Amino acid sequence: MSGGVRESEGPLDVAGVGCGPFNLSLGALADGVPGLRWAVFEQRRSFSWHPGLLVDGATLQVPFLADLVSLADPSSRWSFLSHLRARERLFPFYFAERFHIERVEYDAYCRWVCDGLAADGPGGDGVGGGLRFGHQVDAVRWNGERALFEVDFTRLDEAGEAEALGRAYARNVVLGIGTAPHVPEQLRPLAGAPSLPVVHAADYLAHRDRLVAAGHVTVVGSGQSGAEVFLDLLRARPVGGEGLRWLTRSPAFAPMEYSKLGLEHFTPDYTRYFHGLPERVRDGLVPRQWQLHKAVDHETLAAVHDELYRRAVRCGWPDVVLTPGVAVRTAGRLGSSQLELHLEHAEQGERSPLVTDAVVLATGYRERPAERLLAALAPLVRRDAAGRPLIDGGFRMGLDPSVTGGVYVQNGERHSHGVGAPDLGLGAYRSAVILNGVSGEEPFVLPGRTAFTSFGLRGGASGSSGSSGPLIGAGRRADSGVVNGVFPSGC
Template identity: 40%
Template sequence: MKEESGKIIYDLIGIGLGPFNLGLAALLEKVPEIDALFFEQKEQFSWHPGMLIEGATLQVPFLADLVSMADVTSPYSLLNYLQSHQRLYKFYFLERFHIPRTEYNAYCQWVAEQLDSCLFGAKVLDVEKHDGYYEVKVFNQKSRQLERFYAEHLVLGVGTQPAVPASLEGKLGDSMFHSSEYLNRKDRCLEAESIAIIGSGQSAAEVFYDLLEQQTDYRYSLDWFTRSKGFFPMEYSKLGLEHFSPDYIHYFYQLPQYKKDETLQSQDLLYKGISAETISDIYDLLYERTIGDQNPPVHLQAMTEIQEADRCRNTYHLKCWQWHSEQSFSRQAEVVILGTGYKPVIPSFMSGVYPFIDWDEQGRYQVERNYQLKLKPPYKNDIFIQNGELHTHGIGAPDLGLGAYRNAVIINTITGKGIYKIDSRNVFQTFSTKASAERVTV
């Protein structure tokens, strides 16, 4: 931090406080040479509150906390959280590698409460580029005042936003909503006579299972549609998981962009499928419910796209297209839940900096290997990106297990030092022929 023309200029300002920027703030506690502030418009840390379904777990091991994969000695590890809350023995006896999603959220809140650099209730309105620093305009929601802050570097951690099919965007409301709003709208679901769930990922599956469990109490019919080829499990083999490693990022980053885009289209089941445990739970419950020739009002259908949804009174008429057999049909649902995933967001508050960002041909960020955005002309004050580099760095971009690694790279880049050790060989397999040859030579 330095003072220039009466302005206090921080080394770093982070915008958004999801797990990735929160992890960066935690790791910076051991880096006194970087003075940082982080802003979040929510009043407290809250991670996908609409999907904190009881019994739902993270899809990554507990070591994918905010810090451990970069620094296992950090006081902000999940294990230290458990010990601080007298839960370490309970967790030990639990014998599970995947923790409840609600506990992950509670753990992150515990970390956030300890970090003075994390400011909640602070909405960033605008960012301007000046000679040697960025000016960040922030609305303090508690004082109702506009404040200005200055930093040499920025880290964007605004995450993603719900993806909604274009044909349904204008029809969202109390009875048609994205799965991210599920718990907020669950009472509406329980009042309905018919519910349709759209999508084939983990969120859609968790919503379907939660409603399936309560179907006998509330008597609604339950449809589940996806345009995917089936309700397939996520690839979770040990060698498959090696794609979520710094080694694979290094390999993927060096590919030409057209090859990256092709590759991502073929990797859906590495990060978009359903956990095998959730599929098993669903199947077991369906099996139990059909004993004795029972026929519950449940309908699952893949290879089906919802083309239109017209509302008549309190019911949606869904026009469906089974693309494999090329047949159309219709269904009715009083409530429609869209488990249709998330998409990258380019925040409007960055509009003043847009002209200086070097966009690719598809209007996406171009991102350097160390997570800096490419700027034009090259500028000494960097902007780093968190979970906005899927198209440049590969499928590990949204993965919690690589968040600490990315933050270690960002910290090392800003300081110009090896503050956090970056291992160069983390997996058993080799992705590129060059690396393979080098290994043979050694």
Template identity: 70%
Template sequence: MTSVPTPDPGPGRQSRPAPHDQRSRPVPRPRPPGPADEPFDLLGIGIGPFNLSLAALADGVPGLAAAFYDQRPDFRWHPGLLIDGATLQVPFLADLVTLADPASHWTFLNYLKHRERLFPFYFAERFHVHRAEYDAYCRWVAESLPSTHFGQQADTVRWNAARGLFEVDHTHLDEHGEAEALDRTYARHLVLGIGTEPYVPEPLRPLADAPAVPVVHSAQYTENRERLLAAEHITVIGSGQSGAEVFLDLLRARPAGYERITWLARTPAFAPMEYSKLGLEHFTPDYTRYFHALPEQVRDRLVPQQWQLHKGIDTETITAIHDELYRRTLDGGWPDAVLTPGVSVRTAGRLGSREVELHLEHAEQGTRSRLVTSAVVLATGYRERPLDRLLAPLGPALRTDAAGRPAVDALHRLELDRSVTGRVYVQNAERHTHGVGAPDLGLAAWRSAVILNDLTALLTGEEHYPLPVRTAFTTFGLGGPPPAATGTATRTAALRHG
């Protein structure tokens, strides 16, 4: 999702969607400025939900010259996982802006109003919306904001000390992804939201060498669904929500008694996601601040232990899977489906031209076995895209931790040498410093507001978005909870002053 610069929509603008009879038509995009143009105050690279949240909130900051770029031709959110009926795992209030600015034009409820769907949503009484609906909402925002620009591929970022600006070299791409022109844009500050990429563990990578056998990551599931269903036997690998949704969809599509599906997971159980009210407070700004203040070795130990906070399966999906399996026993017999947790894949490879062979090991039994299958879905998650290539010229100025990862301060800024006076913010590249909430949609608006407050405080001396000082009933660590909010104190100010 790496992207690039574009033109400044002009200071103080309040963009709005097109009138009623044109509202589905994208706002025309001017081309990115050349080096002679005024620099942006903030240039965003990547337009996923997090930078889109920042773009939407930045739209409400008068005088802020901001632009956001992505190399893709348009916005798409995990299109390979838009399975019929699949829902978002956070409430609709965790949209792009509401938890920072519920009066924003870019709320999910206002999207429904513009689509004349507010009353149907009201009567549906849904707290968790369909993934396809969230994708459509984000596309509405991305197409309506004048600061978002697609078909722009960021290539390199440099610091121009003489001008006190960042230089971003970028390529204009046509609708087919082919290069049209090279350009350079300047910005005072950057925000990197280049997102994550599908992760395939090392033992499973040889499966990609079997072109005649459908072996796909769950990120490409829907586009390969018919090919997978045509396979004699299907194996799903992965214990999280994506693996569960893929397994359920395949199960529902296969005839009773002839399912021939195996579901494998490394976790000791197909476990539900932690969704208790107090457990969810790990996704509050309070916990993020507590986590960031912990020693690096403690943070590194905590993240793997907290897998059930973000890698478990929601109870509705678990229930639906059990209900479907149970329904297939009503006429006697058992479905031809195998669900085995506690299993890891040691090695994998081709077996002829139509099958792959998985060598398995059970953690608790200490036993090994072999599984031959004719299709594999790798629901093995995602990893943060490395920043190295894009930021290579800044390498000497970047500070890292003991593990060589970028050091990120409490305000989501990369820690840079003092010679670089511009700020580089990161979104969803700081789990090692900010914890399990870094990739969570529920913290998107708050993090965007923290970034904008830091920027507006620098540019104007004032923070634009008032934020709560306390957000959780739980007090994380000793020393007592933060004081109750009074006056205009904000969490950003608390973070800035320690």
């Protein structure tokens, strides 16, 4: 590793930390803002979006318009439709009439955008704009004398080893460090053991062959990932010899709330409404809204039932057990080749052991902590009663007034902005709000109203939907054509 810290030439307006879909959206939209100096730093050598879950046939749960840019700037050259045109698939897509695209196609689209936005590759020094893969951000601190953030990074070589140290200066920082697979505490001693396959769904494809060959497999968790893994295993195992068990703590293998008015919980209107609620009310709401974001889409549930019925017709009841309302209390090894899960049924209050040969944990994800990255800023961060950073309506972290720059958050604000935080459909809008906040010129015209539902008593037809005020940095509002709740003549 070369000695010393190499500094960038002049400050960036925006430095993104982490390159998942949300900060990739930030870069794609920033690319269209004249004069804006930006860079996104990512420690991986290339873009990768849930590679372990790119199961054949699995689709996104949001329409293709929820790409990186369209819901904020449909004219952007980085839209999904532009990707199709560049790949000469626009007419085939048109005739396919697909509103929900496959995950592998979304991943390919994101990689196409990355290729177009990459600066000069991982060998660069972090100067100037573009995506900077192979750059691990180590610390972010505030330099009061220069009124800039210092972003310290390590440039990594092909093997992931440290190659050089660098430092960029930025007026604003956007955290997009994403989420990490969650393994329940009682199963952590078993997860990743080489002798027994106990794997998180995030790593499913890497272990698929071994899981298909196992004598008995248990899938824990009933979200979309759990359903897709279960369905894929079911289809791959022999009729009459499936040896599958699917468990969930949820009271049912429930469908996602996908009614059109229900989906309005994923609009900026609802985000504003949720942000304006008291903290204790917000904290109580999120767990009750699990069917908005933790359930399974109707088509996947139907496909599971269809496959089970097809097998029942051919060979009687399949060797499959699906049990909701069950928690895994403890788990341990049983000899050298099996696992024993100790189950408890919530409604019956009964307990029972389950012997299995492999476990797939579809137990979701948790926000990655930013404490180490922001250690130098910790004394300056304003926090709520639970110790979480305060995030304002414009996705900006609350900091001491002495910090004149902004730290913005992507997919780390569910506690303050609600269930839409991890949703791809709100990604472009949030990125546009952030860029309006940092550019000073508000380059993105954002809608004043996005839902037919008025979520609170304040606002009504004006479109504020009960919010406590407009989003900070939200930019100019498009005219809805409604004045004092009255539509213009001719409507």
